[in-house]
Amino acid sequence: MxxxxxxxxxxxxxxxxxxxxxxxxxxxxxxxxxxxxxxxxxxxxxxxxxxxxxxxxxxxxxxxxxxxxxxxxxxxxxxxxxxxxxxxxxxxxxxxxxxxxxxxxxSADSLPAEKPDHVRLARFWHKPAWIAGASGLVAVVMTIYENWLTAPNDLAVAVTTGLAWLTLFIAGWVALWALLSRIMLGSWRWLVHAAIILGVAVIFDIVLELTDLGGFVFTVPDIPGSQLLLSTIALGAVLYLHLRAASRLGMRRAALLACILPVLVFGFGQWITIRSAAQNVNAVGAFMRIYPPGLRLRTAAPPDTYFDDLADLRKTAEKKRDALPASENGGGLGLFGL
Known part of the structure; x- marks a missing residue:
């Protein structure tokens, strides 16, 4: 040709x-x-x-x-x-x-096929301004909802404070990645980075809410480390998208960094916290919210089963106490030889 x-x-x-x-x-x-x-x-x-x-x-x-x-x-x-x-x-x-x-x-080179441009929904989600705006609106609503659940003395002050801290965090985070984009690519990409952090944060918060509500509705006990796993996945997704948008890293390198950094920086610290709490007999392992009883799909357990479970918890607490060093569980001679 x-x-x-x-x-x-x-x-x-x-x-x-x-x-x-x-x-x-x-x-x-x-x-x-x-x-x-x-x-x-x-x-x-x-x-x-x-x-x-x-x-x-x-x-x-x-x-x-x-x-x-x-x-x-x-x-x-x-x-x-x-x-x-x-x-x-x-x-x-x-x-x-x-x-x-x-x-x-x-003229010997072939061109890729034409991409469709008639689906309005696709155009909507490929616009970072729309994603950032919609996610920001949902974030405001969820901030108000979560502050309302805590029943503060002054709801207006609590909501204003929460929104102020949220705005400062998002602004600082977006500014950091926008500066990196400016250095690496020559453009700021403000809306892209705002859409990334707001979109992933909203999805993460919704998943946590649904997980908590689903555990109450279906009477599923809290799985240890589930929130840690979800948090690590969310942070990895944010880092991957930011790295792809702010640099010319390939998919493999960006994915590798997005997997390693959350585990080292975030996951390792949370793992230490969980291990420390496991050695503390006074640690509360779950902070489940209380929802209306009518949402449950399973009937409550009889009183005998409830007290049997309490006895099992006592045995577990005693085992943890016995496993502690003598200086921590009150053993030994002590100061007065007691």
């Missing part, structure tokens, strides 16, 4: 298009020059490129070959630098000269 037309796109180090040219080819001239000189076919505004840096030959079958013209920095193909290269094939039709990445597309 003859490549009669070539589209050349130049990207800066933040992967923003700075040059886009469409050039026509013929059988007599299928070679292009790239450099900073005015005599080059493709002119680069890059101080790390030579005046005449490279030549590009496009064969009739669409293959692209690059040759170095004796430059200082050479050519970078597939993250590997080549000096004095001649007729170097470009597997992905991409070449880096200096800090500029150059992409070539010929």
């Amino acid at each position: 003859t490549a009669d037309v070539v589209l050349i796109e130049c990207f800066d180090e933040h992967h923003r298009v700075i040059v886009r040219e469409r050039l026509e080819l013929n059988n007599d001239s299928r070679t292009l020059t790239i450099g900073r000189s005015l005599h080059a076919d493709v002119i680069l505004d890059d101080e790390h490129a030579a005046e005449m840096h490279a030549t590009i030959e496009i064969t009739p079958d669409g293959t692209i070959l690059a040759s170095d013209l004796g430059s200082l920095n050479g050519l970078v193909v597939e993250r590997k630098r080549h000096y004095q290269a001649e007729n170097l094939a470009l597997p992905s039709n991409t070449l880096q000269i200096g800090r500029t990445t150059i992409s070539f597309r010929t």
Whole structure:
């Protein structure tokens, strides 16, 4: 297939298009020059490129070959630098000269299929402003609801304080990731990072509420470490989405960091807290909310079963007390030899 037309796109180090040219080819001239000189076919505004840096030959079958013209920095193909290269094939039709990445597309290249743009719901959820706005509204409602459940003396003050702390935390978190985006990508992406933290936080809070309510309705005992697991998953999801939006990390590296950091920073600390509470006979293991009895789908246990369970709890507490060192459970001679 003859490549009669070539589209050349130049990207800066933040992967923003700075040059886009469409050039026509013929059988007599299928070679292009790239450099900073005015005599080059493709002119680069890059101080790390030579005046005449490279030549590009496009064969009739669409293959692209690059040759170095004796430059200082050479050519970078597939993250590997080549000096004095001649007729170097470009597997992905991409070449880096200096800090500029150059992409070539010929008429021999096939384009991906057109993406649908007629589903309104899809357009809604792909807009970070809509996601951030909807999640923020839900976060405000849930903050008011959770403060109302605590029955404070002054509901207005409690809600205002809660919303103020929530706003400060979200603003600081978004500003941190927006600054990282500015450094890594050259753009702030305020709405994207706001949508990420608000969306995941709202989903996490809703899941916790439903888990708590479901445990009461179906009379399911609290599973040790369930909240820790959900918190670690939520933090990992937030980090993964932020890393993907604020940097050029691939999916694997971002997922690896999102799995390691929550476990080290958050999960390990919570694990120590749980282990310490297990050695404390006065620790309360569950803080379940009390809902209307009519929501339960199972009848209450008879009194005999209730008192039998209390006896089992006493045995468990005594075992924990006996396992403690003598200095902690009151054993030993003590100060007066008692």
